[in-house]
Amino acid sequence: xxxxxxxxxxxxxxxxxxxxxxxxxxxxxxxxxxxxxxxxxxxxxxxxxxxxxxxxxxxxxxxxxxxxxxxxxxxxxxxxxxxxxxxxxxxxxxxxxxxxxxxxxxxxxxxxxxxxxxxxxxxxxxxxxxxxxxxxxxxxxxxxxxxxxxxxxxxxxxxxxxxxxxxxxxxxxxxxxxxxxxxxxxxxxxxxxxxxxxxxxxxxxxxxxxxxxxxxxxxx
DNA sequence: TTATCGATTCTCT
DNA sequence: GAGAATCGATAAA
Numbered sequence: 001x002x003x004x005x006x007x008x009x010x011x012x013x014x015x016x017x018x019x020x021x022x023x024x025x026x027x028x029x030x031x032x033x034x035x036x037x038x039x040x041x042x043x044x045x046x047x048x049x050x051x052x053x054x055x056x057x058x059x060x061x062x063x064x065x066x067x068x069x070x071x072x073x074x075x076x077x078x079x080x081x082x083x084x085x086x087x088x089x090x091x092x093x094x095x096x097x098x099x100x101x102x103x104x105x106x107x108x109x110x111x112x113x114x115x116x117x118x119x120x121x122x123x124x125x126x127x128x129x130x131x132x133x134x135x136x137x138x139x140x141x142x143x144x145x146x147x148x149x150x151x152x153x154x155x156x157x158x159x160x161x162x163x164x165x166x167x168x169x170x171x172x173x174x175x176x177x178x179x180x181x182x183x184x185x186x187x188x189x190x191x192x193x194x195x196x197x198x199x200x201x202x203x204x205x206x207x208x209x210x211x212x213x214x215x216x217x218x219x220x
Numbered sequence: 221t222t223a224t225c226g227a228t229t230c231t232c233t
Numbered sequence: 234g235a236g237a238a239t240c241g242a243t244a245a246a
Contacts, residue, residue, distance in 0.1 A: 039238070041238075053238070054238085055231095055238075061231075061232070062231080062232095063230085063231060063232085077230090077231095077238080078229080078230060078231090079230085079237070079238065079239060080227085080228070080229080080230090080237060080238095080239045080240080081227075081228035081229030081230065081237090081239095082227075082228055082229075082239075082240080083239055083240070085238065085239085087238090100238060102238085134239065134240070135238070135239075136239050136240065137239090137240075176238070177238075177239090178237080178238055178239065179238060180236085180237085183238095184238090201239095202222085
């Protein structure tokens, strides 16, 4: 994995990240996920249509600053008062674009991920496929926080990211989740996932988005 | 399996 | 002060 991979805008990088692995090390140990679901977000300076659903759609702010940083770094934000989520920053420094990691399958550090997800409800352990299902859960399983990981280089410790040895050939695409208005509708089929993978998060249409949008599937 | 709803606090206007 | 790139519990089917 080299930095060049992240130089194109997020829309180009996003589908190619499916089935890549991301490892995050910490004092408590390491957890690795195989990425199964992502979303692309474009912002200031990226080509293509204006993306009204992006945190960096208009200008640089304190929160989105790291999205304007160099490609191949992390953008971590705090969401809904309780969750963190991580983006892989794409496109050259000074422009803003990122791939949100929405879901994955834990392939290393299962017990640590489980402990972080606080886990055991009355003797019934959380299901394996639920550990990193949804962006907030994925970040929690990996131990990601804004304080520690925002703006950090993904190509150096504590991160280790690798593309899949055999790339995903068929990719499903559809509207982004939780995004209001047209940005969450069929005009932006910028969510990509591995078809049939049980770790992909449940689809919840963005407020104001059409309810019956058929998912699109395409072959790379 | 899908749908609805409350919790909780940060960020930007 | 409004709204948010969410989650989990609960209810309904």
